[in-house]
Amino acid sequence: MRITMENIYKAFGTNQVLTGVNFELVDGEVHALMGENGAGKSTMMNVLTGLHARDKGTITIDGKETYFKNPKEAEQSGITFIHQELNIWPDMTVLENLFIGKELKNSFGLLKVTEMKALAKKQFDRLAVSIPLDKEAGNCSVGEQQMIEIAKALMTEAKVIIMDEPTAALTEREISKLFDVISSLKKAGVSIVYISHRMEEIFSICDRITVMRDGKTVDTKAIPETNFDEVVRKMVGRELTDRFPNRNPNLGETVLQVKGLTKKGQFEDVNFSVRAGEIVGVSGLMGAGRTEIMRAIFGLDGFDHGEIWLEGEKVTIKTPDQAVKAGIGFITEDRKDEGLILDFSIRDNMVLPTLYSFAPKGIINEKSEIDFVNMLIKRLTVKTESPDIAVGKLSGGNQQKVVIAKWVGIGPKLLILDEPTRGVDVGAKREIYDLMNELTDRGVAIIMVSSELPEVLGMSDRILVVHEGKINGELLKENATQEKIMTMATGGQ
Amino acid sequence: SMQPPGWAKPDKKDSLEDIKIGLSVSTLNNPFFVSLKDGVVKEVEALGMEVIIVDAQNDSAKQVNDVEDLIQQGVDALLINPTDSAAISTAVQSANNIGIPVVTLDRSADKGKVEALVASDNIKGGEMAANYIIEKLGENTQVIELEGVPGASATRERGQGFHNVADKKLNITAKQAADFDRTKGLTVMENLLQANPDIKAVFAHNDEMALGAIEAINSSGKEIMVIGFDGNDDALNAIKSGNMEATVAQQPELIGKLAVGAASDILQGKKVEKMIGAPLKLVSKD
Amino acid sequence: MNSINAVTKPKTNMMNAITQKLGPLLGLIILVVIVSILNPSFLEPLNILNLLRQVAINALIAFGMTFVILTGGIDLSVGAILALSSALTAGMMVSGIDPLLAILIGCILGGLMGMVNGLFITKGKMAPFIATLATMTIFRGLTLVYTGGNPITGLGDNYLFQLFGRGYFLGIPVPAVTMILTFVVLFIILHKTPFGRKTYAIGGNEKAALISGIKVPKVKVMIYSLSGMLAALAGAILTSRLNSAQPTAGTSYELDAIAAVVLGGTSLSGGKGRIFGTLIGALIIGTLNNGLNLLGVSSFYQMVVKGIVILIAVLLDRKK
Amino acid sequence: MNSINAVTKPKTNMMNAITQKLGPLLGLIILVVIVSILNPSFLEPLNILNLLRQVAINALIAFGMTFVILTGGIDLSVGAILALSSALTAGMMVSGIDPLLAILIGCILGGLMGMVNGLFITKGKMAPFIATLATMTIFRGLTLVYTGGNPITGLGDNYLFQLFGRGYFLGIPVPAVTMILTFVVLFIILHKTPFGRKTYAIGGNEKAALISGIKVPKVKVMIYSLSGMLAALAGAILTSRLNSAQPTAGTSYELDAIAAVVLGGTSLSGGKGRIFGTLIGALIIGTLNNGLNLLGVSSFYQMVVKGIVILIAVLLDRKK
Numbered sequence A: 001m002r003i004t005m006e007n008i009y010k011a012f013g014t015n016q017v018l019t020g021v022n023f024e025l026v027d028g029e030v031h032a033l034m035g036e037n038g039a040g041k042s043t044m045m046n047v048l049t050g051l052h053a054r055d056k057g058t059i060t061i062d063g064k065e066t067y068f069k070n071p072k073e074a075e076q077s078g079i080t081f082i083h084q085e086l087n088i089w090p091d092m093t094v095l096e097n098l099f100i101g102k103e104l105k106n107s108f109g110l111l112k113v114t115e116m117k118a119l120a121k122k123q124f125d126r127l128a129v130s131i132p133l134d135k136e137a138g139n140c141s142v143g144e145q146q147m148i149e150i151a152k153a154l155m156t157e158a159k160v161i162i163m164d165e166p167t168a169a170l171t172e173r174e175i176s177k178l179f180d181v182i183s184s185l186k187k188a189g190v191s192i193v194y195i196s197h198r199m200e201e202i203f204s205i206c207d208r209i210t211v212m213r214d215g216k217t218v219d220t221k222a223i224p225e226t227n228f229d230e231v232v233r234k235m236v237g238r239e240l241t242d243r244f245p246n247r248n249p250n251l252g253e254t255v256l257q258v259k260g261l262t263k264k265g266q267f268e269d270v271n272f273s274v275r276a277g278e279i280v281g282v283s284g285l286m287g288a289g290r291t292e293i294m295r296a297i298f299g300l301d302g303f304d305h306g307e308i309w310l311e312g313e314k315v316t317i318k319t320p321d322q323a324v325k326a327g328i329g330f331i332t333e334d335r336k337d338e339g340l341i342l343d344f345s346i347r348d349n350m351v352l353p354t355l356y357s358f359a360p361k362g363i364i365n366e367k368s369e370i371d372f373v374n375m376l377i378k379r380l381t382v383k384t385e386s387p388d389i390a391v392g393k394l395s396g397g398n399q400q401k402v403v404i405a406k407w408v409g410i411g412p413k414l415l416i417l418d419e420p421t422r423g424v425d426v427g428a429k430r431e432i433y434d435l436m437n438e439l440t441d442r443g444v445a446i447i448m449v450s451s452e453l454p455e456v457l458g459m460s461d462r463i464l465v466v467h468e469g470k471i472n473g474e475l476l477k478e479n480a481t482q483e484k485i486m487t488m489a490t491g492g493q
Numbered sequence B: 001s002m003q004p005p006g007w008a009k010p011d012k013k014d015s016l017e018d019i020k021i022g023l024s025v026s027t028l029n030n031p032f033f034v035s036l037k038d039g040v041v042k043e044v045e046a047l048g049m050e051v052i053i054v055d056a057q058n059d060s061a062k063q064v065n066d067v068e069d070l071i072q073q074g075v076d077a078l079l080i081n082p083t084d085s086a087a088i089s090t091a092v093q094s095a096n097n098i099g100i101p102v103v104t105l106d107r108s109a110d111k112g113k114v115e116a117l118v119a120s121d122n123i124k125g126g127e128m129a130a131n132y133i134i135e136k137l138g139e140n141t142q143v144i145e146l147e148g149v150p151g152a153s154a155t156r157e158r159g160q161g162f163h164n165v166a167d168k169k170l171n172i173t174a175k176q177a178a179d180f181d182r183t184k185g186l187t188v189m190e191n192l193l194q195a196n197p198d199i200k201a202v203f204a205h206n207d208e209m210a211l212g213a214i215e216a217i218n219s220s221g222k223e224i225m226v227i228g229f230d231g232n233d234d235a236l237n238a239i240k241s242g243n244m245e246a247t248v249a250q251q252p253e254l255i256g257k258l259a260v261g262a263a264s265d266i267l268q269g270k271k272v273e274k275m276i277g278a279p280l281k282l283v284s285k286d
Numbered sequence C, D: 001m002n003s004i005n006a007v008t009k010p011k012t013n014m015m016n017a018i019t020q021k022l023g024p025l026l027g028l029i030i031l032v033v034i035v036s037i038l039n040p041s042f043l044e045p046l047n048i049l050n051l052l053r054q055v056a057i058n059a060l061i062a063f064g065m066t067f068v069i070l071t072g073g074i075d076l077s078v079g080a081i082l083a084l085s086s087a088l089t090a091g092m093m094v095s096g097i098d099p100l101l102a103i104l105i106g107c108i109l110g111g112l113m114g115m116v117n118g119l120f121i122t123k124g125k126m127a128p129f130i131a132t133l134a135t136m137t138i139f140r141g142l143t144l145v146y147t148g149g150n151p152i153t154g155l156g157d158n159y160l161f162q163l164f165g166r167g168y169f170l171g172i173p174v175p176a177v178t179m180i181l182t183f184v185v186l187f188i189i190l191h192k193t194p195f196g197r198k199t200y201a202i203g204g205n206e207k208a209a210l211i212s213g214i215k216v217p218k219v220k221v222m223i224y225s226l227s228g229m230l231a232a233l234a235g236a237i238l239t240s241r242l243n244s245a246q247p248t249a250g251t252s253y254e255l256d257a258i259a260a261v262v263l264g265g266t267s268l269s270g271g272k273g274r275i276f277g278t279l280i281g282a283l284i285i286g287t288l289n290n291g292l293n294l295l296g297v298s299s300f301y302q303m304v305v306k307g308i309v310i311l312i313a314v315l316l317d318r319k320k
Ligand SMILES: Nc1ncnc2c1ncn2[C@@H]1O[C@H](COP(=O)(O)OP(=O)(O)OP(=O)(O)O)[C@@H](O)[C@H]1O
Pocket: A012, A015, A017, A035, A036, A037, A038, A039, A040, A041, A042, A043, A044, A084, A392, A393, A394, A395, A396, A397, A423, A425
């Protein structure tokens, strides 16, 4: 299938998102689509598949002008879309999730459950995933949910598959499996649009690359004819010298010490400590239990036994407000669902944990509040016209900065960052790294849970590797390598 | 202060030429009060006056508001069919303050000056029902009492009258509220029949419940005497066709008519009786 | 310790799964046992038949409500639809239309009223709560306007019509038969057809459902129409039982229906629940009403007991 | 075409912002104009004072409901709390306790009933709809048990107590004064204090609020208590107005309160809305009730009109 999109315009209200973008996809190619957060990548694909109507421009498919009215129509014509936001029904089983909207039915209109099961099994085998089909999707980890989405897309026997950040929640093992599948699809003549913020991937699997900036196409090139730096320059509009800043940690006292933390079925006998000014990276496979450990420390979900010590004192943290009072900040892996109130302004979001400090006499002093928010916006270089804009309208990277700002605002002793750069573009990533550096320079202790190995290697002073709920090993920055981490993550030493 | 400020008080009445009567009804969801209202409307038209009707939908607070609104429209006399005699008092007092005469229908007001009450005697009606059962089936007959909406004055008074007699001379094996509602009358009766297989008679606080109970009794195949209250069309038909034993018939249209008469007498400066009774009739097949 | 835990876990999990599936049923059984111990006449066949007949109306409404709640919506207008369609049906019968035809038309009219709800909710993008609250008031008002506040009587003595609410079929009350047939059909639709899956999908994640190509507005309109139609069917049964249409029929039936759905384990936030649970929920409420009457509990205390039972049932359901 | 759009756009945006802020107020003004044209006596001072007095009860309940709805909850039990606390207050007065003390205790009791709701919702993790539906039944039942179904009368003739519902202060009905004072206090709490911010945050995204260190359960319990307390305060006014406690007082007041909140532009899904809007919403409903009475519209048609007005108002609000 050959798709050409020419001079496409699309605006949401006054927000002009696509301003004459061009894109071309040919048979059997893997075509990378790159650009900063908010460049309009997802929107362009939504226009193609009929979720949004274009304002202007032409779309030609196999030489014929074609405009789909809705995603279903696109799917029936062979274009399948794995969306950036997971479309999961948490209360329905994996099987039900796989067939939503395209259930198989017999001539009486009844569901053909056995056939659907067989089909699902086949896809799962192909992806080497082993999620029980009758498990509730909500009990699957984000990574597993991502695999469900991929399996769902493969099942449509599509000629074109659009993958919008399919690997954001995956770890290396699943990613390599996905790449195998992509190459076999390619051999079968399927073309793939691959959107990702992970540079390494692009260069290992894609044939061509299109870079977008501010709703326009900047350039399209064959992968062999370009390189990492050029792509970044085109995306960000400036030179980006290094992906990671230099770290010169100046370690202080131990801030957090966790002793024998255990929760049945989730994690067991977790021991580690973090010092002031230190970044401890936490790595592991999908579903290893890293998030669960962090949530337990923050008082979100309880644990069965174990102790938490802060600055040499044993503390009891049963609820998040106790954690906040103790000076812990938690940037969750799910920014939209747990980190932000999307409809609320930047200001309202940023001051949430610090409300009382603006109301010494009970009434909020709006002036000091605004000063505070403006200071944070400046310090974290949040790109926005005004602090009164709803955070939902910001790009992913800027949203992430708002979450971080919220926690910087409490003057934390310890920050837990769970997948701090998930879905964030290279430029913004670098800014977040700089910020982490700045924080540790001022003596903040940081735990960084991340599935992106380069990030773990680039930013951590020390790396903990979690395997099936246990800490399977600890590596110092100097002697850590991808291979060592992967071995430990899969249970080896 | 308990008085509205001087600047807010309405101007004094213009003329007594075209007389406006205000009628506040407790509810119009019930045929009894619909008839009562019809009686008022007919009589008002016959006398060449005008009437404004408001419906409190069984809400005491709404009724107080309604009466205020009527006063606002400059009615010359108020006919009030209170949802509750205690709750209406303050509204009556407001009318008294401005000098609008008040006639109450079916129920009275505890406080405030009421020129006349036009009502049938509910307590007496309850007694009539009990006496009828004794007369037909003898003393110590097992009976069931289907009560109206808990707390409604009709429920209290009819129940009180019935118990005045029945407590001594009849055997009330069960009593349950069926809220003056035919559907509830049906289901409650079905259930009570199950628990009390030997009963011989049912007294329902209104005809609606009685008619519901009859449906239940008919499908159980038992022979049980049902006595209702009100005397609405359905009930009278049921009595004629032999389905229902008897009803303590009120004459709601007459109540309405008498009330209008009283009001017009008052407006013409004539004296009226404090208590104007609308006769109750026990209607049975014979 | 750990190995023991590992062994016991599947067991407790299975136990959990069983109580989850059977939770409401278990509640019903406990209730039935208590009531029959306190008053054995509860178990007499005639009482059980009566109970089934009484439950039918609430159950039918609650079935429709189950679909509505599964999509994450709510329908406060069902009681009013019942009253209005019942009045219209009776009106048709009085004017000489064949009773069964009148019932059919009444159900279609009920469906149309439900459709109006659906359109306000989808096209008008209104919250279901407020849309159906408004139409509830409107339908109630229209019923009173149409009936003038008086019951409609004189429905003739068509045998089939009388059977519809009062008769027996193979020894089972016709309303109970209607309820069971409807249950079977709706059960199949909900659990065995794509339409059912779509219902769950909308409640579970409406945005995702839309992206997956489900015609969310269409499905919702159909579901509110279904709810209206079932309310009208319940209304027809009531009309036959009372041999008349009551202007205030169905007052606060919506609350009983919602209670039945929730007691049956369906989540008010949508996407989770089963129609079998609703049947059980309706039976629980019916048993409570019937049982408390049989036990001679005063209606004041009945309200207290009913509220407490709902609280306990839902709390137990949450704990799992 | 496009360039024209680009030019006009900011203007319409500003217009939108204005209508959004003033939407409900505009609706009220239109309504007042229509009613006063049709019946000029609507504007007479005494009628306006009456209107304010009539509105006070619904407004007070709706103020509490605003907080509840802002957190994404709902409180169906307010009418029942009003009745129960009113009965208890009257009971205390009859037994000789100082009326003002009785009112104070009544409000505290109302707050406790609200707290029960809050605990079921937070500790019991129940959906607010079903928790307050159950407590509604229970409180209603308890009211009937306590009063035996009879109104409580003989409240004595304490002047201050009579003033509370029926008197005037500086020429303004005391209930209206109470309403305005309460409004001012709640306005400050909602818009100027951390507590208000938290209320919004919980409704905007409960999980995010929790993770930001907000004690969500505590705030919710406080809000349901507030709602109960305001219902009890409304109940005290009603008790004074009716000079008695009615066992069935407050029936379906929850629906009027919810309608006022929604008409005021607060979203039922939480996190969005203003208490000023609620005041306007209550005035709209009050004006409708009063105006339709003044215009002599039959109560049946009144229901239809009220439903239609709610539909239109909410639809217009959505369109913006
Ligand atoms: N439904 C919508 N309504 C309003 N604005 C939208 C909508 N969808 C996207 N936008 C806006 O369009 C712009 C482009 O968004 P888009 O999701 O296409 O970016 P992207 O390139 O996919 O970014 P990312 O890398 O963060 O996924 C953003 O400013 C976003 O806020």
